[in-house]
Amino acid sequence: MSGNTKAAAKPRKHTKTQLAEFRQGYLFLTPALIVLGIFIGAAVLFVIYLSFHKVNLFTGQYTFVGLENYMRLFSDGMARTALKNTLSFAVVVVPIQTILSLIIAAVLDSNIKGRYTFRTIYFLPTLTSSSALTIIFMFMFSVTGPVNNLLIKMGFLETGINFLNDPSFALKVIMVMNIWSTIPQYTTMYLASLQDLPGGMYEAAAIDGAGPVRRFWAITVPYLKPITTYVLLTSIIGTLQMFDQAYIFSNGSGGPANSTLTVSLLVYRYAFGTQNAMGYAATMAIVLAVIIMIVSFTSEKLNASDSDY
């Protein structure tokens, strides 16, 4: 701090303590920034670069092809099948899991005996890895498995259905599995939000003579609107990226007859399979990411514009 004029020209001359704090600030962020910088930051730039190239994974050759990969998307029948599967998966799974988790949360939130035990049980699927879950479900739905046995015993079937190898059933089994395994996560989100619901609102409604079902529709549902948007968003993002369950179910092939081929699985197959088309796979992954981000922004905007509750 030599001269007054100099100090005034440089508005802030940092003290020793401040400099030490800066150093600590950067030092503490460095490991995180290295990891995230490489595996998210650089990776995003890299994937964009890849999408303009033809990549040969075996020779390590990159050839610039301009927009060719993007154009190819429009004429790719497989991509259309995968998109169709992914969308029908999302369209079925998202509403069902949202409604079921809302109902379960509302019931759990009521003043009922043993709700902690129920909560503990309901949470179990969330803890289990997708590979263990998928294997359990493949077992349950196998030709000689419990589901077929039950249907035969109850007289609905003569012989077992081959759920796993029948193109008209395979994706449905994955839907059931996905709904079953993700409900607890959303139930917990709803429960957290329900705990903040002022109890007075219910009592007032009860005095006005509203029954429990009426109260559910008139108070609980509107109150939970913001969290519902969030649940829907998470659920849409999750279903559009569905990979593990379809991969394990079909052992990476997307079969039977491409019925479980999701976009993420097709990306994997193009990149690492015999097609050796990493650049094109990168393009497809980017397009899916853009779709996901558009959906996210739209629903956030929608929620912001009418968040009266």
Added chain:
Amino acid sequence: MKAKLTPGRVALYVILVGAAFFTLYPFLWMVSASFKPLKEIVGGNMSLISPNMSLENYQYIFGRSSLFTRWFFNSLFVSVIGTILNVFINTMAGYSLSRLSFPGRDKIHHLLLMLMMVPGQVLLIPNYLILQNLGMLDSFTALIFPSAANIANIFLMRQFFMNFPKDVEEAASIDGLGRYARFFRISMPLARPTIATQAIFVFMGFWNNFTAPMLYIKSETKYTLTLGLQSFQSQNAGTMWNQVMAAACISVLPIIVIYLIFNRFFLVGVRMDGEK
């Protein structure tokens, strides 16, 4: 409010018990099948208990002819190291973003918010190539390094330190503790509950991860449990359901134990980053 048994309440219980049944049933089947001989599993016997139950399947998977024990310890190693790294890296970053002021802090905060929105699946291909160039493919480093930091958890810790009274630390500085000692000896221990929440979900993430090992690991001896389970299931033409179910049981067990012990942390720390 005294609870009376009205038709409405009965309906509530029916919903609750029904949902609990559907949730538990697949698990009960898994446990039951893991003790049964294969013949009985595929034979269409519906009962969960059978006189032929034995520990044979477990003896087989932990036996010499299978790599299962190895996979178990591979998973344990990757999950423990990954969790320790995450706890330190995320907590330090969260502390830095909330407690320390330095030029560019808000820019870094915004950058992280942006990076958090990138859907995970778009990163698989570039990360594979990056790891290949770093010479890390087919190693545990490939499983740990890319996931050694987590933005959602950095924000979780940031939130914690923002709400945490500063005077405890100030008192410690009067006692002559330096700024680094203050963080590691005072602030971090006080953040224990939030760190526990973070650690549990990070551990679970590593333990249950399937995509990363599937892409990055080639040698069977380096498989993790999730990958091993899948290979168990797909290698033999006729699946040995009895052994697969025993393996699945063991793979789920550690997480269930952690869950039962740390139940309260689970209900607070619902993951908010949108991944399963």
